[in-house]
Amino acid sequence: MTASTTTTTTTSASAFHKLGLQTELADAVSALGYEEPTPVQREAIPLLLQGRDLLGQAATGTGKTAAFALPMLQRISQARPKPRETCGLVLVPTRELAMQVAEAIHKYAKRVGSTVLPLYGGAPMYQQVRALERGAHVVVATPGRALDHIRRESLRLDSLRMLVLDEADEMLDMGFADDLDAILKATPENRQTALFSATMPARILSIAERHLKNPARVTIAREKTAAGKVPRVRQVAYVVARAHKPATLGRVLDVEDPVAALVFCRTRLEVESLVETLNAHGRRTQALHGGMQQRERDRVMGLFRAQKADLLVATDVAARGLDIEHLSHVVNYDVPASPEVYLHRIGRTGRAGRTGTAITLAEPREHRLLRAIENFTRTKIEVATVPTVADLRRRQLDVTRATLREALLAGDFDHVKVVVEALTEEFDIVDVAAAAVKLAHAAVAGNGDDREIPAAIVHASAPDRRTAGGPAGDKRPASRQRRSSRAEGPTVRLFIGAGRQAGIRPGDLVGAITGEAAVESRLLGAIEIADRFSLIEVPDTLADGIVEALKAATIRGKKVTVRRER
Numbered sequence: 001m002t003a004s005t006t007t008t009t010t011t012s013a014s015a016f017h018k019l020g021l022q023t024e025l026a027d028a029v030s031a032l033g034y035e036e037p038t039p040v041q042r043e044a045i046p047l048l049l050q051g052r053d054l055l056g057q058a059a060t061g062t063g064k065t066a067a068f069a070l071p072m073l074q075r076i077s078q079a080r081p082k083p084r085e086t087c088g089l090v091l092v093p094t095r096e097l098a099m100q101v102a103e104a105i106h107k108y109a110k111r112v113g114s115t116v117l118p119l120y121g122g123a124p125m126y127q128q129v130r131a132l133e134r135g136a137h138v139v140v141a142t143p144g145r146a147l148d149h150i151r152r153e154s155l156r157l158d159s160l161r162m163l164v165l166d167e168a169d170e171m172l173d174m175g176f177a178d179d180l181d182a183i184l185k186a187t188p189e190n191r192q193t194a195l196f197s198a199t200m201p202a203r204i205l206s207i208a209e210r211h212l213k214n215p216a217r218v219t220i221a222r223e224k225t226a227a228g229k230v231p232r233v234r235q236v237a238y239v240v241a242r243a244h245k246p247a248t249l250g251r252v253l254d255v256e257d258p259v260a261a262l263v264f265c266r267t268r269l270e271v272e273s274l275v276e277t278l279n280a281h282g283r284r285t286q287a288l289h290g291g292m293q294q295r296e297r298d299r300v301m302g303l304f305r306a307q308k309a310d311l312l313v314a315t316d317v318a319a320r321g322l323d324i325e326h327l328s329h330v331v332n333y334d335v336p337a338s339p340e341v342y343l344h345r346i347g348r349t350g351r352a353g354r355t356g357t358a359i360t361l362a363e364p365r366e367h368r369l370l371r372a373i374e375n376f377t378r379t380k381i382e383v384a385t386v387p388t389v390a391d392l393r394r395r396q397l398d399v400t401r402a403t404l405r406e407a408l409l410a411g412d413f414d415h416v417k418v419v420v421e422a423l424t425e426e427f428d429i430v431d432v433a434a435a436a437v438k439l440a441h442a443a444v445a446g447n448g449d450d451r452e453i454p455a456a457i458v459h460a461s462a463p464d465r466r467t468a469g470g471p472a473g474d475k476r477p478a479s480r481q482r483r484s485s486r487a488e489g490p491t492v493r494l495f496i497g498a499g500r501q502a503g504i505r506p507g508d509l510v511g512a513i514t515g516e517a518a519v520e521s522r523l524l525g526a527i528e529i530a531d532r533f534s535l536i537e538v539p540d541t542l543a544d545g546i547v548e549a550l551k552a553a554t555i556r557g558k559k560v561t562v563r564r565e566r
Ligand code: AMP
Pocket: 033, 034, 035, 036, 037, 038, 041, 059, 060, 061, 062, 063, 064, 065, 066, 266, 267
């Protein structure tokens, strides 16, 4: 590590330190490449450290996991618990999220030595019981499975200091209200409680009223912006799975062909890895992050201003105060942690009457953040499908046509006319022209990646008006939900012997199949939930494997019949 990196790592650690976090935790997030706290972290961390209960309105992608996990770890480490005392419990709606949150907490906890364990349905009970016997300071669980363990007394909550209800609206949507009440009853009165939810309907407020003590409220987007404050920028978002982000960015850049683009990433480490990927694909890219010395930053900015680099990949901290004249595009490699940050970023393009484009890559789970941004800015973000190989080819031909047109208008090609004249003695003139265009096109089009990028689906429990086909803002579980699946080949429907009466939601089915049969959710098609059964469309080739895997599993705590639809 160079001296400069050490200095700036310390700077970013100190931003977290200032919120009241102990050195081990501040250093841990700094080592992960976080340069400064996100808005929800800035507000929530000090309050939670003081021991306040908290009602937070924040969706996935805002940094809310660290907002509750860091104070939780600090309070636990101060209590010096025995290895088998569970002091923190985080309840989340899905197994996916349980794994994700547990992994994040594990990373944050490295230097304080707290242990964390995820518990979710579908996984063998005995393994979880054994893991609980070994003990974990923090348990991250789905409500159904948490309750199973509480009832068996494999999960004891007498030492619980802090409880977090994460994505509470989703938990209610998935029918976990009774489970939540039962779990809350099993926790000590004097516990600290934080509730996070992307929306604040009356049902959530009622839970907060019953179970939170004088909670502080934290909201990430408080007021709408005044009209006229939003720059006139074309705003487009692509919803893609994390794994397809690098390819999507490449494809979008190929199609958009920016003059100069600023790409924002969340962390220093992300900046570095993205720069490497882009350069490996032959793009002239430079990095800009808080871990770089001023001299190095100036050099990068010089290259960018002189148009010797077309892409600048930066963190918010590093890009602050930069004034770049010729930006045609701003790209959010992730949805920014707050609408304010989004607005600030996209304001860097479309300056001085020029047209600009803001592109955002969102993971399916971050979809809600896009809506929060639309709400805040009172503008529309067009959710587009990732350009296909055919789109790219079409676009490249357009460019070739435009280049040839320019050449024709400019004239000055008498010196090559003799070649045309000679060839037309032997070939048709249109063929001669076509062959020349082909060569010119090969030079212009370059070598764009020609693999198709699969479309992502929006998380089933959060239907979205654009991709899931439900009415806008409809929070009811759609009885039939269209999912924009790109599964290739024939599909079949699977019959699942539990439906609305058993509290089944689309998320349960998707969760069970992705979790048990390791099938990617994008391959799953339409879901229909009837009173007593459900149907889900799956690729024919995977159907038998899914049936086998689900036979051994439980859905919402029960064994159910699963077979091909007759
Ligand atoms: P969450 O909203 O908790 O799901 O977090 C969204 C993403 O932001 C995760 O990938 C985190 O690792 C990342 N993240 C959280 N806090 C910060 C921060 N202060 N700076 C940069 N990235 C962060």
